[in-house]
Amino acid sequence: MRTVERYAVLVVWALIILFFSWRSDSFASTSTVKLILSTQTVILIATLGVMISLAVQEFDLSIGAVVGFGGCLVAVLDGEQGLPPGPAILIAIVACALFGAVNAAISVLLGVPSIIVTLGSGTLLTGITLGITDSKVVTGISAKTVRFMTDPFLFGIPLPFYGGLLLCLALWFVLQHTPLGRRMIFIAENREVARLAGLRVTLIRAGALVATSTLGGLAGIVLAGTNSAANPQAGASYLLPAFAAAFLGSTTIVPGRFNAWGSFVAVYFLTTGITGLQYLGYAGWPEQVFYGGSLVAAVTLSHIAGHRKLPSFA
Template sequence: MKTVEKYAVLVVWALIIGFFSWRSDAFGSTSTVKLILSTQTVILIATLGVMVSLAVQEFDLSIGSVVGFGGCMVAVLDGVHGWAPGPAIIVSVLVCAVFGMLNAALSVLLGIPSIIVTLGTGTLLTGITLGITDSKVVTGISVKTVRFMTDPFLFGIPAPFYLGLLLCLVAWFVLQHTPLGRRMVFIAENREVARLAGLRVTLIRAGALVATATLGGLAGIVLAGTNSAANPQAGSYYLLPTFAAAFLGSTTIVPGRFNAWGAFVAVYFLTTGITGLQYLGYAGWPEQVFYGGSLVAAVTLSHIAGHRRMPSVA
């Protein structure tokens, strides 16, 4: 039963690939595989960010705003002010990390629920993003940055995909093979018991929120480089997909826990279904149906799986 639960999404994913490959010759082509793998890196990185905070039961609803801000920040520094790509990227990531510190200070230190804090600070950041871009699409990103984000790197797939894989590997190792990862699980189960056991609950929760904002900013930079421009209103699109993928990922590989490879599978599982429907001529609505329906189903299944694990944890 546990094996079925762990790999059910993978089995359904394989069935979906088989079905759409049968219905559409173009879907099963190598070009489609490359397209799916190379166009979802932004969602993958943002999902990993959300997953880190969810792993300690913090809900960061500002992730979409951070993605939008990170992309616009690097575009303004690089494309408008003429900064070199390296410093522009580093500063953009650091500013996003500072924003994560603000979320952590309000939520962890002052005790305001993170879901409320990040809803407000995300709206604030959206306004700042519109301000620094004058509510316009920012262009002029350096050719080096665009080429790095879009040129084939290995097997015809751009470098950002492999960056996403590397981040998955790091997140997997930290969450499942280090004392920090075990402490995060303990905190998610019961914060007060974890505190009484001597764990640095406040620091770990704050660090998770900072990591979420940092990865969100990195995802925004990838988005801007891939598009060779930054839209100040693009970030809002990434809120639902990242949460849908994070929760769906918690139902596979390690059911009941937010895990990196589950998130990876969920991102590309959802994208495969949406792409397949588009190949069959269904446009517009599949994304909303897949992401919305998957979020509801995944939260339900994750909740059930989490309760099943409680006796073994105790």
């Protein structure tokens, strides 16, 4: 029974692939595989960021705003200010990490629920993003940055996908095979007991929120480099997919826990569904229905199975 539960999403994924391959002659092709793998690195990185905070029972609703801010900041520094790509990327990542530290300070140290803090701070950050871009799409990102993000690297797939894959591997190792990962699981199960046991609960929770914002910024940088431009409103569209994938990922590979490979599978499971709908001519609102329905189904199944409690907002 445990094996069936662990791989149920993979089985459904295979069935979805078969269905769309049957309905569309052009779906089952290497070009479709490359398209799916090449275009979803941003969602993958954002999902892994969300997964880290959810793993310690924190809910970061600012992830979309951070994606937008990180991409726009690097675009402004690189494209408008003429800063070399390396320093521009570093500054953007540090700025996003500092934003996560502010979230952590208010939520963890002052005791304000993270869902409330990040809802407000995300709106604030969106305003800042609109301010630094003058509410316009920022273009002019250096050709070197664009090539780095878009040129085929291996098997015709750009480098960011492999970076996301390595990030997934690193987070899997940390969460499953290190003392830090075990402490995060302990905190998620019972925060007060973990505190009484001597774990540095405050530091770990704060670190998770900082990591979420850092990865959100990285996702935004990849988005800007891939598109060779940054839209200050683009980040909002990544909030729902990231949470849908994170919750769906908690029902597979390691059921009952937010885990890296489960998140990886969930991202490409959802992407396969969206791509299949597009091949059949159902773009736009059906995609929102698919993402929203997947999130509701994933959360419901996780709750009914009784493996884990959902993040506490108090």
